[in-house]
Amino acid sequence: MDVAAEAGGSVLAARYVARMAAGDILPDAGQAKVVTALSRLEQRIATRRLARKSSALGWLFAKRDVQEPPPRGLYIHGSVGRGKTMLVDLFYDCVAVRKRKRRAHFHEFMADVHARIFQVRSDMKAGKLKDADPIAVVAKALAEEAWLLCFDEFHVTDIADAMILGRLFEKLFDAGVVIVATSNVAPENLYEGGLNRALFLPFIKLIEAHMDVVRIDSPTDYRMEKLGGARIWYVPGEHGTPAEVDREVEKIWHRLAGADGGAPANVVSGGRNLRVPKAGGGAARFSFADLCEAPLGASDYLRLARTYHTLVIDHVPVMDQDKRNEAKRFITLIDELYDKGVKLVASAAAEPEELYRGTEGAEAFEWARTVSRLHEMRSADYLARPHGRGDSQASGNTTGLVET
Template sequence: MADIALSAEAGGSVLAARYVARMAAGDIAPDPGQARIVAALAQLEQRIATRRLARKSSALGWLFARREETIPRVRGLYIHGSVGRGKTMLVDLFYESVAVRKRKRRAHFHEFMIDVHARIHQVRSDMKAGKIKEGDPIAIVAAALYEEAWLLCFDEFHVTDIADAMILGRLFEKLFSFGVVIVATSNVAPQDLYKGGLNRALFLPFIAMIEEHMEVVKIESPTDYRMEKLGGVRTWYVAGPQQTMAEIDHDMDIIWRRVAGADGGAPANIASAGRTIHVPFAGGGAARFSFEELCGTPLGAADYLRLARSYHTILIEHVPQLDQDRRNEAKRFITLIDEFYEKGVKLIASAEAEPETLYSGTEGAEAFEWARTVSRLHEMRSSDYIARPHGRGDSEASGNTTGLVET
């Protein structure tokens, strides 16, 4: 770690300097496993800087940027390891530090693939309508993605959907041919991607492609920081004689900085099925909302699923007691808990009552469904649930998905 600090002080790496600063401030604990990843990312940071200088050294460099011989190739990085080891935090630091200002993109991998499928569908529709010439839709989409960003950073890279598996090879082959640099985090090694999936033999060339174009590094850290941050933390705070809501708000502020980082995160916007979900605070793979922001607005299952896939921990503040007149909010809360539970989201909430007495409605389906919500809320407090990996429901964990796409 001393070597990293020395190179940062010498101006060698913005990423390393920021990491060392956060460690000095006590926001990050010294961790040799993380230090190894910082070193790998710092080296990639330097290779990207060298590429940018090479492209700018010639007045014609940008004009002929697509010619393979004029683009210095840079291998990306595939970081894998157990949950809670700091992979997301490190890639966030890299993304903020790397000397690429415009043509870069940071995305949850699942959301990126939703975007890719939507683009392919639009290209096919435009071809049928005669708006564009016939061609390979995947190649056209890859070219468009390259024009927008030549540095792609993915979080939670995993493949469970056959629709994704069948196009990834062709898509990434084009992206790599354009010189796109990819940095990805994953809970599994490349060899274990789409393990047990339908027609997996057809997917194996893609794994070889990853290993050719990306350095594969495992983060070897004995500490599950996600568990450490949530260990001993109450997950359901109830206002009452023992603790006022103002005191709970103070506790929630402390928990939030513990989870999201000392800076408290920043606002974010998440695209979801043609709409934008505003996230008031996001940081460290976590998000923070009020109940009204999540359930007092017309959001649906797809929106809650989008959030569940994007954040491993979500704080919800000021959950009110609900009656029959607020059945719509109760319905949304039931749906929200269902989606969070299925994806292993860690929930920390402040409320006016315990789950059993939070909803008093007696009519409609939600009156019967509330019992399931109560059960899940109690389970979500357990240490076993807190230790559960984020992002994989039972069907995804088995690789038993059946989505199809034309290829």
């Protein structure tokens, strides 16, 4: 399978082949088809940018009668764990766009859109802006900020999203924005069974008119393969010396993040950046101190749970009454990870039952729930859950935002 030759020698294809050669990625015909489609889009974007180099925004806003249409985007769908996120991450890193691009989990992007629409309406009401279509105003601002949008976990469960998507995307496509999206469902199955779905159907047609639809047919669930059979809760003494435990966790991390071990990243939460020490392959790695000794709260943990399908946490300590604040943060963290089906790998000073020794306050009572969840998170049933859908499957806000 010569992916590089098939894709015309693109940067993306070359990097994918290099990762296969390093053993980081297994040969996979389903992924190869998507690599080819992404590589061709990468090359179309590079060619067009060279042709329009004299005007960075010219091809976005020039009149249609003198401009050929922008490259068609891509809608990539398939079952969980097939490598969709990894492939789009590679595309995002390799594509010849340095500034005006945005990588976002879809529902967090929509939360941003709703906030912008609310602000535009408020400004109009206050007389700061002339009356106009708020969605058109927001779409124009988004297009000026980024003409390449990459969405992960594209799915629609919120009627408020469903009712504005058609108008929003129509304006974005008219502005020449190129969209690449991953989803677990085909376009025709978006918002299936949703309220007033007939009003949503034109949006599906819009996707098909402006994006090529590619299904990833890989037979392997790589998330399950990477964690299947591996111990995911390590206790020094029970599972080796501290150094041996650290080495085992490091091995699992490289399975998840890739041979290079990932890189630092930032996650946007409440208008500020959360520092992620290492991220790669849709997973993130922290020390316990990074997550529970820092002034973080439920909204921060929710952002992380929406953004990453797996968290690796090093050196969870035994906590007593003096560490009740850290214990409370850990309880909140596990609640958010569990609710969103996030997989957890951890090294800890003890089994869950022995980690908290406080006897006063709510934490002492809430810890029993945390213990139960930590044990369930090791089970095959939990590991098979799709990311974004944990025990409570009702929530429509299931993703987070990463900007790099």
